[in-house]
Amino acid sequence: MTRGFGVCLAFSVLLALSASPCESRRHGHTEKQHALSCRPDNEGSWSIGVYRGEGFTSLLPVEEAKPRLDGRAAWPVANPVVSCASVVGAPSNFVADPFLFANNDTIYIFHETKNGITGQGDIGVAASHDEGITWQHLGIALDEPWHLSYPFIFSWQDQVYMLPEASGSGGLRLYRAEDFPLVWKLDRLLLDKPLIDASLLEDHGTWWLFGSDHTRPGAHKNGELELYYSASPQGPWQPHPANPIANTARRRSARMGGRPLHYEGGIYRFAQDCTGTYGQGLEMMQITTLNQTHYQEEPRDLGFDPAPRRSVPFTS
């Protein structure tokens, strides 16, 4: 189980975070699904909120971002925008690991939903047609015999791809949208290695892949991070000579917590702070050296408080 987040820079900065506790709002379900959704779960109850702003330092939760409320927007608008009660297509105990993806005039949140019947993570998707203010759940995009989460989504050469956490399958699997956003096909096995929370970054024509392998001998759970590079997101992927680029009992800034990005001339990646409880916080690292022989990063202030009035755990 992991928590991720997505950042979309299409019109400003839009950030989706998952947080606990889940506020139960029920709509759009059959009675049967109601009975099976939002049940207590020993992994916690997580939900997804959206933050808006012109940049990282001005991000505000959607209810404080003074959204333009026209005929398309419901009232009131407040976080969480997607919860276990929103999910269509399968009962959900919680939703987490949101990744934003803008496509034409629609913004999508792909996310983990923990299926209340199978106890496994599936990938769900919600859509917004009003720049991230109101969201409608569309259904389950991907369900496999193993746990899925952290649906890292990106477009490349006119196709949309998804790289979910699928370590239960033993490998890292890349999916391609056959009928976006709900039908996906396996494109290929990217790595024969159970890499978790795999996240891609393109920089000057080189693709970089970050992810953690808890099965690596000597790996600290939630404290290990590996880096790979390739000329294409389809691989083949070369391990970076500095691997593992992190392996520490400190667990503060290793495991990926969302989409790495270019922002105001710098490259940043986000990490899950697991120093206390799982999902305690989110760290931002600026990548200061990135090439095929060297890697360096420095912690930076996130510039906003992802959980302003909350004292509960959150991630991403």
Ligand SMILES: *[C@@H]1O[C@H](CO)[C@@H](O)[C@H](O)[C@H]1NC(C)=O
């Ligand atoms: C986005 O719009 C373009 C042009 O209208 C269309 O060709 C394309 O299929 C749309 N993309 C998706 C994934 O719906």
Ligand SMILES: *[C@@H]1O[C@H](CO)[C@@H](O)[C@H](O)[C@H]1NC(C)=O
């Ligand atoms: C990578 O960066 C390091 C530090 O800046 C530099 O010394 C090294 O020559 C670079 N290597 C390549 C392959 O560019």
